[in-house]
Amino acid sequence: MSSISVPAHFPSRSISTSIKKSAKLTLWPLVAATFFMVSGGTYGTEEIIHGAGYGHGLLILLFLPVFWSLPTAFMIGELSSSLPQEGGYYAWVRRGLGNFWGFQEAWLSLAASIFDMAIYPTLFVFYLKQVAPWFGAGNHGIYAGLFVVAACTILNLSGIRVVGITSLWLFFLLSLPFALVVLMTPLRIGALCWWPCGTTWAGTMLPPSLRKLSARSAPIRAP
Numbered sequence: 001m002s003s004i005s006v007p008a009h010f011p012s013r014s015i016s017t018s019i020k021k022s023a024k025l026t027l028w029p030l031v032a033a034t035f036f037m038v039s040g041g042t043y044g045t046e047e048i049i050h051g052a053g054y055g056h057g058l059l060i061l062l063f064l065p066v067f068w069s070l071p072t073a074f075m076i077g078e079l080s081s082s083l084p085q086e087g088g089y090y091a092w093v094r095r096g097l098g099n100f101w102g103f104q105e106a107w108l109s110l111a112a113s114i115f116d117m118a119i120y121p122t123l124f125v126f127y128l129k130q131v132a133p134w135f136g137a138g139n140h141g142i143y144a145g146l147f148v149v150a151a152c153t154i155l156n157l158s159g160i161r162v163v164g165i166t167s168l169w170l171f172f173l174l175s176l177p178f179a180l181v182v183l184m185t186p187l188r189i190g191a192l193c194w195w196p197c198g199t200t201w202a203g204t205m206l207p208p209s210l211r212k213l214s215a216r217s218a219p220i221r222a223p
Contacts, residue, residue: 029164032171041174044123121145 025033035041042061049057085091090109094102125145129136135144155166 025160025164029161029168032167033164035171036167040120042178043127043174121148124148 045061048060052060079089079092083092083095090102090106093105122145125135125141128144129141135141155163
């Protein structure tokens with residue numbers, strides 16, 4: 001009877017146990033990314049101050065998050081905790097109203113995102129032309145807008161960590177002009193226009209000692 005010789009030690013196979021770490025988003029990059037997804041800063045709100053004045057404009061900007069954003073946040077928090085599914089409001093509408101309206105909601109959200117995203121390159125070019133009028137000549141503004149679209153596309157394709165870190169730096173960069181305005185405000189206290197600029201109410205919310213100074217520096221009425 002033939003015997004089969006079995007080696008005393010089997011050759012060891014080195015099995016790679018390297019686990020690919022998934023990219024994670026830390027707290028502050030998440031806050032910055034959420035800020036840009038929801039708001040993007042105070043850019044584009046100049047007409048509020050111009051039309052309503054500083055007093056009414058500040059009241060609008062203070063009460064709008066309370067009466068509009070806070071109830072929406074409560075609704076999203078309640079639905080997210082009761083229906084923790086991927087897809088967000090698409091999943092909620094589909095669960096509550098069926099596949100047809102879930103499909104409609106998905107396409108409407110996609111269409112809204114396309115038109116909403118088109119605002120930001122246009123707004124960027126608008127501010128860029130105020131700083132450098134060269135971008136307002138010819139097709140320079142179109143090229144600048146296409147550059148913004150291409151840069152944002154590359155950032156999104158680079159991964160969530162790159163998006164988070166870039167959003168954090170952009171948050172500080174875009175907030176810097178408004179921080180400088182806040183710091184410089186005490187030096188320009190006489191130029192305040194608390195009510196709609198050009199009306200007789202300008203400066204009525206200032207202390208009596210500053211009303212005369214505010215009236216002297218009030219903006220000139222538009223013809």
